[in-house]
Amino acid sequence: MEFLVGSVWAAGLAIGIAAFGCGIGQGLGLAGAMSGISRNPEAAGKIQVNMLIGLAMIESLCIYALVVSLILMYAHPALKGAIAAAAGH
Amino acid sequence: MEHPYLLLTSLFGMLGMEEWAAAHPHVTYMWLAMIILIFFGWIAGKSVSMVPKTAQNVFEVLISGLEEFMVTVTGDEGRKSYPLVLTIFLFVLLGNLMGLVPAFFPPTANINTTLALALIAVLWSHVVGVQRHGIKYIKHFLGPVPAMIPLFFPIEVIGHTARVLSLTFRLFGNMAGHELVVGILLGLGGMFLAPLPVMALGAFVALVQAFVFFLLSTMYIAGAIEESH
Numbered sequence: 001m002e003f004l005v006g007s008v009w010a011a012g013l014a015i016g017i018a019a020f021g022c023g024i025g026q027g028l029g030l031a032g033a034m035s036g037i038s039r040n041p042e043a044a045g046k047i048q049v050n051m052l053i054g055l056a057m058i059e060s061l062c063i064y065a066l067v068v069s070l071i072l073m074y075a076h077p078a079l080k081g082a083i084a085a086a087a088g089h
Numbered sequence: 090m091e092h093p094y095l096l097l098t099s100l101f102g103m104l105g106m107e108e109w110a111a112a113h114p115h116v117t118y119m120w121l122a123m124i125i126l127i128f129f130g131w132i133a134g135k136s137v138s139m140v141p142k143t144a145q146n147v148f149e150v151l152i153s154g155l156e157e158f159m160v161t162v163t164g165d166e167g168r169k170s171y172p173l174v175l176t177i178f179l180f181v182l183l184g185n186l187m188g189l190v191p192a193f194f195p196p197t198a199n200i201n202t203t204l205a206l207a208l209i210a211v212l213w214s215h216v217v218g219v220q221r222h223g224i225k226y227i228k229h230f231l232g233p234v235p236a237m238i239p240l241f242f243p244i245e246v247i248g249h250t251a252r253v254l255s256l257t258f259r260l261f262g263n264m265a266g267h268e269l270v271v272g273i274l275l276g277l278g279g280m281f282l283a284p285l286p287v288m289a290l291g292a293f294v295a296l297v298q299a300f301v302f303f304l305l306s307t308m309y310i311a312g313a314i315e316e317s318h
Contacts, residue, residue, distance in 0.1 A: 056301045060255065063262030070265065 003082040011069035018065030025058045096192040097121060115199035122183045122196060126176075155303070162304075163311040170217055170310050177206055178303035185264055185295030189288055198264035200257065207256035210306035211249070218313030229313070256305060263298050267291045 033051040037044045097117040101110035110117050133148040141149050152175065159171055181197055188195030196202045218226045230249075232241030271291070274284040 052297055053301060053304060056297050060259040060262070060301075063266060064258055066266050067258050067262045070269070 001082075001086045003078065004086055007072045007076060007079070007082075011072040014065045014069045014072070015062075018062045022058055022062035025061075026055050029054050029058065092192075092194055094192055095194055097194075114194040115196045115202050118187060118194050119184070119196040119202060122180060122187065126179055126183060159307050162307050163314055166221065166314050167217075167307070167310055170213065173213055174210070174303055174306050174310070177210060177306060178299055181206065181260065181302050182295065182299035185299055186292070188264060188268060188295070189291055195264050195268065197260055198268050200261045203261040204253070204257045206260070206302070207253045210256065210302075211253050211309060214306070214309035214313045215249075217310050221314055226313070252305075252309060256302065260298055260302055263294055267294060 029051060033047050036047050092114070095111075095114055098107065098110045098114060101107060101117060129144065129148075133144045136142075137145060155175060155178065156168070156171055159167055159174065163170070184195050184197040184202070186195075187193045188198060197206075215226075218229065222228075230242055230245040231238050232245070267287070267290075270287050271284040274287060278284070
């Protein structure tokens with residue numbers, strides 16, 4: 001049972017912390033792009049494309065954390081034994 | 090996320106392959122994506138004319154636009170890698186968009202598919218590097234100063250291996266996460282329209298992730314083409 005509680009806690013914390021950092025990173029990137037567009041509206045198209053690519057790259061860090069938390073909750077190697085042990089009680 | 094109903098799985102069930110198809114939905118839906126791509130490629134290439142019509146028009150805009158983009162990144166020598174990278178882009182885009190259709194499973198939401206794509210893209214960039222530089226391609230891994238080779242070589246090898254890992258997990262995580270969020274919202278919200286905003290976001294994410302995969306493979310090829318310094 002402790003294993004299941006621990007892995008659910010870890011999954012929640014992992015995605016929370018990752019989303020925190022990703023939010024700050026994406027906000028900084030977005031702020032830069034917005035001030036660039038407001039200074040030079042003609043460059044909006046080019047800035048938008050690059051900004052989207054950059055945001056997707058930053059977001060992938062958060063996605064890694066999502067993958068880790070999915071593994072912790074659904075695909076951890078020791079999960080099956082822990083569930084069987086918890087159900088046995 | 091287990092899908093309650095998959096169209097192709099029940100189609101294969103009619104052929105008596107229900108169990109296998111249920112265990113490998115990514116394979117059957119990858120075949121579907123391949124059939125669709127080959128069919129549209131055949132439609133577009135069947136009647137190529139100087140004045141493009143309908144399907145040819147769409148493909149010309151897509152293909153020439155992406156080719157221009159790729160050549161600006163890699164230079165003229167990257168042009169011969171373009172068919173491979175474009176195929177990856179179209180396949181990933183179609184695979185991602187399949188997730189939005191009910192009773193369909195996006196093949197890119199399985200880690201095996203994305204790992205295969207990432208391995209092909211990264212290995213091809215090394216093939217291009219070896220073709221371009223021959224044995225001197227090893228210099229890309231050795232760093233600027235001969236004395237620091239023991240330090241640089243492991244770092245570069247790990248860096249190149251991590252490319253496969255990051256390409257794989259980026260695409261897989263995005264698509265699997267999207268599937269999961271749609272499923273959870275449908276289960277929690279209970280309303281039929283509850284996951285609709287997420288699906289709208291998913292259409293956007295599908296395009297962006299396909300483009301990011303395309304761009305990263307292009308940049309790896311560009312990195313293999315350029316001279317080491």
